[in-house]
Amino acid sequence: MSDSDPELPEEETGPTAAELEAAGQNALFGDPAPAAPVSAPPAAPAPPAKPAQATGQAYRVLARKYRPQTFSELIGQEAMVRTLANAIARDRLAHAFLMTGVRGVGKTSTARLIAKALNCVGTDGQGGPTIDPCGVCEPCRAIAEGRHIDVIEMDAASNTGVDDVREIIEQVRYAAVSARYKIYIIDEVHMLSRNAFNALLKTLEEPPPHVKFLFATTEVDKLPVTVLSRTQRFDLRRIPAPMLAEHFARVCGLEGVEADAEALSIIANAAEGSVRDGLSILDQAIAHADLDGEGKVTAARVRDMLGLADKSAQRRLLGYVLSFDTKALLAAVDEQYALGVEPLALMRALMDLVHRVTLAQVSGGEPEAPSEDERAALADFAARLGAAELHRLWQLLLKGHDEVRTGPDPLVSLQMALLRILHAAQMPDPGKLAKRIEELAASGLTAAPAVSGAAPAPTPVAASPNQTPNQTWAALVDEVDASGQLRIAQMMRDRVRVIELGPARLVYQQADNFPDDPAPDIREALFKLTGKRWQIERGTGTAQPSLREAAEAAAAAEDARIRSDPLIRAAFEAFPDAELLDAPLKSAAGSGSPPWN
Ligand SMILES: [Zn+2]
Known part of the structure; x- marks a missing residue:
């Protein structure tokens, strides 16, 4: 209860209950352990390590260490946080919340943050629900450490039966022991059995006022509509790669680890929107970097670790295809294979490259790429290839991808597919x-x-059925041309839409996109040609298309x-x-x- 209990360990000083639990058994109410395998830290005779790890505290995987403790630390979910802040400020909290999104975007973290937000009592013990939980009061700390008696976490993936739910429902009736709200966090809620859902529904229909349900799921489609209709739903977004890369850079800074911007960008792309997956990869990359002895996370190392082909090698490969260089193409494929790049990964990489070139071409701006070389290469391909060529190339790669995936020998399939693409890139027979x-x-x-x-034929500018004025005009323009005033003749062809043409008189409309007035030039040219002072003015009304438009x-x-x-x-x-x-x-x-x- 008291926020000044001296016996409570500082949160960052050692493994907490939650961590020990997650490290070992992932039991009934345990935290789902991170799915990606995470390298253990370098073991016993560790040379003087990074400052952050040097104090003898248990090593914590980054995903756990940097689990957001406040909503402001939760990256990429601003819209959800705003909605939630509103609901709290207006005291209009639903009885049940549903967090959806791909793995690792922060669903469980969000659930815990909501639990904190609802149960925080503030530093003085007097506060109410808040979007800014203080993080130091007893409820906040207990929730962060996964030991709050009224915040019950359950993983439906391992507890799908009706009995598990019944157990919860039995307890729902009793008021919270120490907190404002009794909170049930049910992860992967779509895994509950039908009977379990039915049991849960009864409670959801008339929940006691002191109870909140926080559901999380990766597969919202599998939830019964009866459950959906009784929850306030938050769709957590995949986090964009640049935002992830920024986050990883921050983490590296805090860890005292040096990392290439390109390396972090590669990790961010591989993470596919998931902070947790990204941090797991970063963990491994840091471990590798330590083992290398240099301690720096480099792009080459990360690529190597993820089995990604060197981007520049992929670009060379595409270049060989487009320049019909069979020999160089096969040699490059062999080289990549010898380096351990899987044929399917190489095919994917080429598709990714073509996709990025297409995007660069469509956007017309500077291509987005982590390195200067890559930006230049993408821009170059985008300028060289037509849209139709890119689409055809994509189709051919897609077909090749399937062949590599299903063929008995992926390397052979890769070679054959790339050769076919090369030949298709030449003239068809x-x-x-x-x-x-x-x-x-x-x-x-x-x-x-x-x-x-x-x-589509350009729409003529209110063309009149009578072509005579334009024929006369065309003849006049030809004469101007013949008199050697080429520039002005061209101007007359391009810019003048004739409304009326009479003896020494022209009423016209100017074709679109020309800012300045051609009249003085034309007047002078016609004077030279005819010896008459022409009356030339802009008018409104039905105009002929300009000679250029007509052509x-x-x-x-x-x-x-x-x-x-x-x-x-x-x-x-x-x-x-x-x-x-x-x-x-x-x-x-x-x-x-x-x-x-
Ligand atoms: Zn608090």
């Missing part, structure tokens, strides 16, 4: 191409909407006409990524240009 197109055309493709690639519309119409030809349609059906080039279009076989050049 012209003979087969023509044959295929003819087959498709013969099979009566007429109903298929194959012209999807046709450029573009005509080209688009012609394009659409060509594409509606059955043979051409068949070609697009066979090669959806093909482009219609300016080349002579009559010979259909030649027009299916490979999307690679």
Whole structure:
């Protein structure tokens, strides 16, 4: 009760009950042990260790040591914390909360924080529920150490039976022993049996006012809707990699460990949104770094540890594919394999690379990458490859990935798949191409909407059916051109939409996207040409498209006409990524240009 009990150990000075429990037995109300294997710290004859570990205290895995003790330490879940703070401030607390999210995002941590928030009495022992639990009062400390008698944690994964739930329900009726609320934290609640749920439901329907349920689950879909409807749900988000990397950098700082930014970024990506998984990997990386004797967590070491291929090697590999360098490609594959990179991992890495290039291309900005080299390489690929090429490359890699995964010899499958991609990146065999197109055309493709690639014709600017003014205008512009005033003739073609054209008079509208006024230049040009002072002014009303717009519309119409030809349609059906080039279009076989050049 008292917050000044001198016998209570300082939280950071030794293994707590919860830690001992988690380290050994993961019993009925135990904390679920971290799932990822965590390297033990370097054993007995440890040379002078890091300051943080030097004081003879039991080594604690990082995920446990840096378990958030306040809501402000809980990273990436700001929206949830705001909602909760509101509920507490307005005294509108649900009887049951449900925390959902992938493993390691902080569901159990959040449940404990909520337990603290509800039961904290403040440093003076007088406080009420608060979003800022003090962390020093007896309830706060007892909850943090997992020894609070009124905060009962249960892992439904190991206690799924109705008896376990009945036990809880028996106790629900009794008031809390020492705290404001009796709190049941049920982890992986979706694992409860149907009967157990039914037993629980009765309590959820009319819970005693002093009881709160905090459920956590990775698989919310498996919960009965009757339970869902009686809980306030918080969806915990995957934590974005950059935020994780920042967090790991902080942890390294506190641990007195030096780490490459790139190393932390790799760990953050591998963690896939989970703080706990990330910290487990970091733990291992630090242990490796200590064993190496240098004590620094480097990108190379982390890559090695995670079995990731060297990013630069992957980029070289993709480069060989795109430059059709068979020899170099096979040599690079062998080299990676010899280094211990699994064929499937390599395939994935290539897919990841293509994905990132695509994102870089779509965003158009500076690609996001942990190193300068990688940024430059991504930007380079994005500039070299067309969108259609990237999509086709992705499809081919995806197919190769499946083959590597299912083939009897992954290395052979990898080699074959990459060679096929390399060859596909070259021109398709012209003979087969023509044959295929003819087959498709013969099979009566007429109903298929194959012209999807046709450029939409630019909408003419309120074109009037009468073309005469534009013909006269075109002739006039040609004369200006012929008189040697090329720049102004071009300006007249590009920018002037004629509204009215009379003797020495032009009323026009300016085509979009041109800020300045072309009138003075045109007036001068026409004066030189005709010897007359032209009245040139902007007007409103129905305008002809500019000569340039008219030409573009005509080209688009012609394009659409060509594409509606059955043979051409068949070609697009066979090669959806093909482009219609300016080349002579009559010979259909030649027009299916490979999307690679
Ligand atoms: Zn407190």
